[in-house]
Amino acid sequence: MLSSKYDVVIGLEIHAELNTKTKVFCSCKNTFGEEPNTNCCPVCVGLPGALPVLNKKAVENTIKAGLSVGCSINNLAVFERKNYFYPDLSKAYQISQLVRPICIGGNIKLDNGKTIRINRIHLEEDAGKLIHKTKTIGTLVDYNRGGIPLIELVTEPDFSNADEAVEFLDKLRRTYIYSGVANCKMEEGGMRCDVNISVKPHDSKELGIRTEMKNLNSFKMVKRAIEYESKRQIEELEKGNKIIQQTRKWDDNKGKSFALRSKENSHDYRYFPDPDLLTVEITQEDVEKIRSTLPELAQDRIKKYVEIYNLPLYDAKILTNEKFVSDYFEECLNLYNNPKQISNWIMTELLKVLKDKPNCENLNEIITKENLVSILELLDSKQITRPNSKILFENICFTSKNAKDVAKELGMLSSLSDEEIKDFVKQVINTNPDAILDFEKNPNKVIMFYTGKVMALTKGKANPITTQSFIKEILPNYLKK
Ligand code: ADP
Ligand code: MG
Ligand code: ZN
Numbered sequence: 126m127l128s129s130k131y132d133v134v135i136g137l138e139i140h141a142e143l144n145t146k147t148k149v150f151c152s153c154k155n156t157f158g159e160e161p162n163t164n165c166c167p168v169c170v171g172l173p174g175a176l177p178v179l180n181k182k183a184v185e186n187t188i189k190a191g192l193s194v195g196c197s198i199n200n201l202a203v204f205e206r207k208n209y210f211y212p213d214l215s216k217a218y219q220i221s222q223l224v225r226p227i228c229i230g231g232n233i234k235l236d237n238g239k240t241i242r243i244n245r246i247h248l249e250e251d252a253g254k255l256i257h258k259t260k261t262i263g264t265l266v267d268y269n270r271g272g273i274p275l276i277e278l279v280t281e282p283d284f285s286n287a288d289e290a291v292e293f294l295d296k297l298r299r300t301y302i303y304s305g306v307a308n309c310k311m312e313e314g315g316m317r318c319d320v321n322i323s324v325k326p327h328d329s330k331e332l333g334i335r336t337e338m339k340n341l342n343s344f345k346m347v348k349r350a351i352e353y354e355s356k357r358q359i360e361e362l363e364k365g366n367k368i369i370q371q372t373r374k375w376d377d378n379k380g381k382s383f384a385l386r387s388k389e390n391s392h393d394y395r396y397f398p399d400p401d402l403l404t405v406e407i408t409q410e411d412v413e414k415i416r417s418t419l420p421e422l423a424q425d426r427i428k429k430y431v432e433i434y435n436l437p438l439y440d441a442k443i444l445t446n447e448k449f450v451s452d453y454f455e456e457c458l459n460l461y462n463n464p465k466q467i468s469n470w471i472m473t474e475l476l477k478v479l480k481d482k483p484n485c486e487n488l489n490e491i492i493t494k495e496n497l498v499s500i501l502e503l504l505d506s507k508q509i510t511r512p513n514s515k516i517l518f519e520n521i522c523f524t525s526k527n528a529k530d531v532a533k534e535l536g537m538l539s540s541l542s543d544e545e546i547k548d549f550v551k552q553v554i555n556t557n558p559d560a561i562l563d564f565e566k567n568p569n570k571v572i573m574f575y576t577g578k579v580m581a582l583t584k585g586k587a588n589p590i591t592t593q594s595f596i597k598e599i600l601p602n603y604l605k606k
Contacts, residue, residue: 132285132326133323134284135282135284135285136281136321137293137320139319141278142307143155143186143190144305145183148274149179149248149250149275150178150179151168153168155273162267165271169268176401177401186307188412189418189419190278190306191231194233196229196246197230199407200409201404202226202248206220206221206399208394208396219249219250221249221277224396225404226246229244235296241280242281242283245278246278249274251270251275253267276307282335294318294347295344296423299448301316302423302447303422304422318347319337320354321335322335322336333358336369337372338373339372346377350377371387434464436464444472449486450479453494454467454468457498463501463505466505470500475488478491478522492521492522496527509532509585510585517537541583546583549579549583549587553579557578572597580592
């Protein structure tokens with residue numbers, strides 16, 4: 126194969142919008158989906174003379190994001206102007222950080238044991254959004270997004286393939302959501318990824334020339350873009366061509382990347398310290414205070430689920446994919462200590478229902494934790510059968526009904542007295558006497574056979590555990606005959 130002669134080298138730059146109440150340098154709301162250009166002010170559209178005031182919460186969230194991935198925090202952080210002209214940025218510069226970002230270093234470990242080093246996380250302002258309409262209308266611009274606090278995480282070029290990059294993104298997304306700094310709604314552009322790729326022959330020590338694809342906003346897009354672009358570069362090299370350092374546009378519909386412009390370097394932006402903003406002092410005390418508010422993160426939960434609750438890694442990952450799902454799992458676990466059973470129900474039944482409710486962020490809305498646990502208790506104590514447990518679930522989803530009441534109403538609960546069950550046992554033995562002949566050879570099979578008969582006869586109302594014990598008690602009398 127062609128690709129086996131080459132190493133693929135990838136570095137990511139990942140932007141995430143912080144979930145503060147207000148924007149980063151003004152008091153406009155930090156919201157999504159408002160009428161275009163209704164949520165902006167002289168500061169965030171950059172009218173001359175307007176002065177930015179730094180949002181302290183945005184700095185705290187950046188520090189928190191950094192601590193959650195093992196960064197060190199700079200004691201002095203500086204905001205700089207990154208100068209460029211583009212219609213989404215009316216003041217012709219973006220306030221960002223170059224020389225002294227808030228966070229430096231850090232890393233995330235991949236499941237294959239590899240450590241991906243983080244170079245930095247800095248705080249900047251988001252730009253407005255261009256909306257491309259028809260040819261006659263042209264392109265419109267919405268400045269609402271301008272000034273939303275944005276953190277940019279830059280990795281070292283440590284990835285070797287698309288799967289590693291996607292795994293990192295997934296872990297980072299969970300980390301931000303769990304630590305509460307960002308919602309990372311990729312479909313709303315709340316998390317976006319720039320992918321830098323180069324390829325080099327195996328034996329070469331030097332990295333190859335890279336290209337960059339900006340603003341990929343789904344994991345699938347990142348995967349496809351990396352796979353396409355690394356293949357393209359290898360083919361170019363094989364043809365004897367050179368790779369040109371470029372920014373390329375990824376067209377997800379066509380499944381191809383296109384040259385956009387030759388890639389700019391940081392000196393092209395003429396960064397300089399923003400004279401309107403003071404250097405930010407961050408004391409060790411500030412940092413420790415924020416560190417103490419870090420909650421248990423997704424990675425910690427995955428480890429706990431696997432090592433303490435003995436769940437498969439695959440299940441642990443699905444349960445922690447959304448924090449509210451993992452929270453619900455833990456709430457149920459507090460009420461009923463059967464992790465495997467709870468996990469199975471969430472993964473099969475609840476997540477299936479959730480698929481059709483994209484706006485639901487609390488599984489208690491589907492079924493309260495108390496009701497789910499009631500179903501599991503009824504099931505585990507064999508008071509209801511498995512098929513009936515599913516029917517019961519369907520009957521109480523999205524209602525305020527009580528699981529045990531509904532089970533009773535639907536006649537699912539084993540309501541027979543011991544004497545009645547014994548009579549049924551005798552009845553099924555009498556009507557199926559031949560089965561007894563197998564008892565010496567295969568007692569369990571015979572017991573199960575009669576249990577099945579009793580269950581059928583009573584339409585599932587006999588408790589199978591009780592039934593079995595009565596069969597064991599009664600059968601020997603028949604054997605002696
Ligand atoms: P810039 O400021 O031009 O964006 P940086 O040096 O900050 O450049 O790097 C941006 C990203 O590109 C980082 O994630 C880095 O790991 C990655 N990168 C740098 N060199 C290469 C390369 N040769 N191949 C692949 N990725 C690279
Ligand atoms: Mg870049
Ligand atoms: Zn504003």
